Amino acid sequence: MSLSEIAKSISASPTLALNEKAAILREKGDPIIHLGGGEPKSKVPMDALMATAAHLNTGEIRYAPADGILPMKQAVIRYTEEYYHRHVAPENVIISSGAKQALMVAMQAILNQQEEILFPAPYWVSYPEMAKLVGAIGVPALPEDGSFYPRIEDIEQRVGSYTKAIIINSPNNPSGAMYSEEFISDVVQFCEKKNLYLIMDDIYHRLIFDGKKPISCYDYAKDFSENSKLIVINGVSKQYAMTGFRIGWAVASKKLIEAMTNIQAHQTSGPSVLLQKAAVGALNGIQSSVDNLRMTLENNRNVMMDYLNSFEGVRVSQPDGTFYCFADFSNYMKDSTKLSNFLIDKVQVLTMPGVDFGLEGYLRLSYCGSISDITEGIERMKWALDLNSPNELYIGDRKLVRDWA
Ligand SMILES: Cc1ncc(COP(=O)(O)O)c(C=O)c1O
Numbered sequence: 001m002s003l004s005e006i007a008k009s010i011s012a013s014p015t016l017a018l019n020e021k022a023a024i025l026r027e028k029g030d031p032i033i034h035l036g037g038g039e040p041k042s043k044v045p046m047d048a049l050m051a052t053a054a055h056l057n058t059g060e061i062r063y064a065p066a067d068g069i070l071p072m073k074q075a076v077i078r079y080t081e082e083y084y085h086r087h088v089a090p091e092n093v094i095i096s097s098g099a100k101q102a103l104m105v106a107m108q109a110i111l112n113q114q115e116e117i118l119f120p121a122p123y124w125v126s127y128p129e130m131a132k133l134v135g136a137i138g139v140p141a142l143p144e145d146g147s148f149y150p151r152i153e154d155i156e157q158r159v160g161s162y163t164k165a166i167i168i169n170s171p172n173n174p175s176g177a178m179y180s181e182e183f184i185s186d187v188v189q190f191c192e193k194k195n196l197y198l199i200m201d202d203i204y205h206r207l208i209f210d211g212k213k214p215i216s217c218y219d220y221a222k223d224f225s226e227n228s229k230l231i232v233i234n235g236v237s238k239q240y241a242m243t244g245f246r247i248g249w250a251v252a253s254k255k256l257i258e259a260m261t262n263i264q265a266h267q268t269s270g271p272s273v274l275l276q277k278a279a280v281g282a283l284n285g286i287q288s289s290v291d292n293l294r295m296t297l298e299n300n301r302n303v304m305m306d307y308l309n310s311f312e313g314v315r316v317s318q319p320d321g322t323f324y325c326f327a328d329f330s331n332y333m334k335d336s337t338k339l340s341n342f343l344i345d346k347v348q349v350l351t352m353p354g355v356d357f358g359l360e361g362y363l364r365l366s367y368c369g370s371i372s373d374i375t376e377g378i379e380r381m382k383w384a385l386d387l388n389s390p391n392e393l394y395i396g397d398r399k400l401v402r403d404w405a
Helices: 005-009 014-027 046-057 070-084 098-111 128-135 153-157 183-193 255-267 273-284 290-309 338-345 369-387
Strands: 091-097 114-119 137-141 163-169 198-200 232-237 248-251 324-328 361-366 392-395 399-402
Touching: 005 070, 005 128, 014 098, 070 091, 070 232, 070 273, 091 098, 091 255, 098 128, 098 163, 098 198, 098 232, 098 248, 098 255, 098 361, 114 128, 114 153, 114 248, 153 183, 163 183, 183 198, 290 324, 290 338, 290 369, 338 361, 338 369
Parallel strands: 114 137, 114 163, 163 198, 198 232
Antiparallel strands: 091 248, 232 248, 324 361, 392 399
């Protein structure tokens, strides 16, 4: 079959392949534990459901403007004032089908063929593929000190004449690291000085622990003119557990939002009006669900850390936010894809291979499920990998016998 060069360059998602494998095994009745998940398990806020139902009941569900409905833009403006201390106009806001589409149209609006977009590693799996989709090149920047906290020097070193943009995702998927105010300040000022676009992927910015407060990139910006190249991305997927609603947004200069709107208009049109109404309900409604989710995740994080810290041979640093941690399993197996497959085959625990996030030898483990998923999942992994553990393991009334060394 003759496919485009772009189609040929996009690899099948190994993450999806593992998810499918787990789904097939679960359907067969295998007791799968999912430590690979990317979505909170809490319920959608009631205000979001009521707003959707109210609009559905009108029986008139029409096209939305390509850049989003005004009440949703107003909700984003209010949100930006509250969390970013910045007043923006409706023309500075575009509503997209998920943060993913907001990121994608931003890249389509700013990147030319062969230009580079840089991001700290480990990174979200989609960044390099999104860059490829616009013919650009994703460049990972691994912190030199071996931590998950980049310094501005790590970024500077990789910026060259082809660099057009930088993406910062803090707290970070997959490491859970929340970058310091100093780093955010440095990177905002560096991009202003070098005239680079800076995309802040803030999708997890309220899911942070230990009393931390969300950081606003605007607090460090100097250029608030139409030439500003700062783009803030956010959405309802993670903080409101509304992944299936597919609503995200971008805040940027009016010129850039206009360009992104033109692209989105031809690509998908505006996101469903019904789902935007739901997002308005979530953003303007009672915020207790976000606090509850954050507290649940912090507790889950603590349990996950306790279990991993007592897992000999595994190195992990404590996440500051998100619902992921990124643990070094290279003492057990260097090839993280093989290790993931081994764990699903032997003890039915689904994990995500670190190589897809830019670091081989690591696994991304999610703690967005139940406490029993976390504890039993890690126990099973320990049994499979630590050859000093007993030869047999019971999963329910099923007896597993180790037949590997
Ligand atoms: C870092 C990061 N950015 C963006 C997204 C996309 O979010 P959305 O569901 O709003 O498209 C995700 C989802 O996993 C993510 O992890």
